[in-house]
Amino acid sequence: MPQTEHIEKHFEAPVVIRDIVIGLADGLTVPFALAAGLSGSVSVTELVVIAGLAEIAAGSIAMGLGGYLAARTDREHYFSELARERREIVELPERERQEVADILREWGMPEENVQGAVNAISQDPERWVHFMMKFELGLEEPEPKRARNSSLTIGLSYIFGGLIPLAPYFFTANTRLALVISAVVTLIALFVFGFVKGRFTGTNPVKGAFQTMLVGGLAATVAYLVAAWIG
């Protein structure tokens, strides 16, 4: 039991952090790039603000509600596989015992211990089913609140991230000036975000900072060139 808690803790933090990272990374990048792109072919900031806020609304719903439904689908998938394993240990007990034995052998269990361990595991149907779920299929039960939390975390992170590059366009009618301020503020925000993300995920923070800035900068540059080329 303490082992299970340990494993769950090990997985819990990355899920929340990953959700914030997903929302913030896209929220900082796409509205920034869209606003930069439009600045290249539109002369009033009002249009950039309209397009930017429409994008933030669309993006946060697509990502948040999308995240909610994806997490719910994961959970449904887990329970449909669980029901199938429950049927299989009743209908095909010998094949399922054989699968347990194969897994134990692969782990290097000495042949003389295999049958005893298979007997012990298959004696308790619930333990047997969860053994198959975890080690044959690699599935663990997704947390029930994850779908809703994931949705809110991703959506709000996207909105928060998206308002940073858009803010300068609220305060001036000059798209060129707004673009310069937006680029400076957003590249700094991407750098800080990438640095913090690197620390959380245990990778090199400085490398993470430059990588995140690269994605945002490249997206904005290409969006600018595309818009300038048509507009």
Add this chain to the structure above:
Amino acid sequence: MPQTEHIEKHFEAPVVIRDIVIGLADGLTVPFALAAGLSGSVSVTELVVIAGLAEIAAGSIAMGLGGYLAARTDREHYFSELARERREIVELPERERQEVADILREWGMPEENVQGAVNAISQDPERWVHFMMKFELGLEEPEPKRARNSSLTIGLSYIFGGLIPLAPYFFTANTRLALVISAVVTLIALFVFGFVKGRFTGTNPVKGAFQTMLVGGLAATVAYLVAAWIG
């Protein structure tokens, strides 16, 4: 060995499908919603096309390059944990043997078999390390090509998905007409996409189809209302 191949196969398909799903879902939804939003406050389709293409460029780079860096980070994380486990079985062999025993006991292995199995597993350092990686930390080596494939799959799916709702705006200068055609075409595309996705992931296809349409329709409606409210 066949067991390992089986597990890898089980994971392989969902990764590619998930990448296509991620790219298509957002590509169909966000450019559709942005174009719909702008149609509510802009009278020429040219501006919608500029903003839509800038968004597709930004979104595909953010998602594709973002996916590439995320997959690469997963791989780096795996190897840094692997190096740590390799150190630990040399520096703290007793504690690591204890952890193997705890895991085996949790699976329900009879007490008289535990020591024999621990001895067998810890005899081969590579097997021992991979046992700890998989069952203590829940980590498997990410495939080397996954980072690049993931990036391309997500990015191209986003571009492909994004051009569907935008296409009607290329062919008429009337934003209202383009919006109606775009909404009809995109809602049908979202329905088909949700249906096929449901079949692939083993959930109810009709439910998946309506859910996907709901996300796209809701995102477009909110984007339209936000843009109309400001514009």
